[in-house]
Amino acid sequence: MKMLVYFNGKFISHEEIKVSPFDRAFLFSDSVYEALRTYNGKFFRLDDHLKRLKFSLKELDITFNDFDRIGEICGNLSDINSIKPDYTVYLQISRGVSFPRTHHYEDNLTPNVFAYVKLIKDNSKEINDGVKVILEKDLRWLRCDIKSTSLLPAVMANQKAFNSSAYEAVLYRDDFITEGSHTNFFAVKNNKVFTAPLSNYILDGITRKNVLELCKENKIDFVEDYIKAKDFKKFDEFFITGTTTEVTPVVQIDDWIVGDGKPGSITCKIQELFFKALR
Numbered sequence: 001m002k003m004l005v006y007f008n009g010k011f012i013s014h015e016e017i018k019v020s021p022f023d024r025a026f027l028f029s030d031s032v033y034e035a036l037r038t039y040n041g042k043f044f045r046l047d048d049h050l051k052r053l054k055f056s057l058k059e060l061d062i063t064f065n066d067f068d069r070i071g072e073i074c075g076n077l078s079d080i081n082s083i084k085p086d087y088t089v090y091l092q093i094s095r096g097v098s099f100p101r102t103h104h105y106e107d108n109l110t111p112n113v114f115a116y117v118k119l120i121k122d123n124s125k126e127i128n129d130g131v132k133v134i135l136e137k138d139l140r141w142l143r144c145d146i147k148s149t150s151l152l153p154a155v156m157a158n159q160k161a162f163n164s165s166a167y168e169a170v171l172y173r174d175d176f177i178t179e180g181s182h183t184n185f186f187a188v189k190n191n192k193v194f195t196a197p198l199s200n201y202i203l204d205g206i207t208r209k210n211v212l213e214l215c216k217e218n219k220i221d222f223v224e225d226y227i228k229a230k231d232f233k234k235f236d237e238f239f240i241t242g243t244t245t246e247v248t249p250v251v252q253i254d255d256w257i258v259g260d261g262k263p264g265s266i267t268c269k270i271q272e273l274f275f276k277a278l279r
């Protein structure tokens with residue numbers, strides 16, 4: 001199927017895109033990205049995604065100012081590809097092309113801006129039944145708060161999960177659980193929700209933020225505190241969150257079945273609140 005994608009101001013066939021290998025994204029993973037989605041044709045928390053994109057660009061000192069057009073570009077992509085009403089958008093901004101290759105960069109390179117849309121995959125089975133995750137050592141760098149495309153440790157961990165028929169690899173640094181390879185991680189004990197605090201060790205997930213807001217509004221007890229990897233069996237329930245993962249229960253960690261192997265009651269309550277707020 002031919003798909004039109006956005007590349008530097010143009011909508012062109014995905015087969016026609018040409019990027020120089022001197023693009024610093026290719027040489028150094030010198031680029032940032034966002035993954036957005038719609039519900040009923042409207043973006044889910046677009047402003048939060050733009051805010052995080054600005055933060056990532058600022059931290060890496062990449063100059064890009066065209067934020068106002070992002071919503072329109074993504075909408076146009078969905079229209080011209082007739083992917084409706086709901087879709088995900090992958091958006092990537094690299095620092096740009098520079099020759100010859102040097103670690104340091106020149107000022108005012110022209111970023112390469114790329115976006116494409118995809119139909120949303122049906123995740124109702126995962127949402128209803130829950131998923132298996134594996135625990136893996138967090139081998140990522142110390143700026144996981146920047147959404148950069150430098151993702152090899154996450155790729156390696158997620159591949160291990162895939163090879164073990166698990167949905168996600170949940171990562172621990174020293175003895176503390178940080179987050180998943182592409183999700184935030186939550187645990188529940190005695191009806192209290194735990195998730196790692198915001199820091200350079202995790203991504204400030206937009207779904208994570210939404211879940212914590214819902215907990216606050218609905219008087220569900222929560223704390224932003226680490227869970228020790230060696231203590232995970234002391235918790236009653238787990239779930240992971242993300243833009244496409246939404247709120248997905250975790251019912252198995254490695255070979256250990258959580259509780260009765262079904263999504264827990266607090267997890268189900270949070271899921272219900274999450275989907276109700278979207279309607």
Ligand code: PLP
Pocket residue numbers: 035179180181182183184202203204205206207208241242243244
């Ligand atoms: N943590 C990591 C490492 C991620 O890559 C992602 C999403 O891509 C998330 C958490 C979830 O973030 P969000 O809810 O904004 O999609």
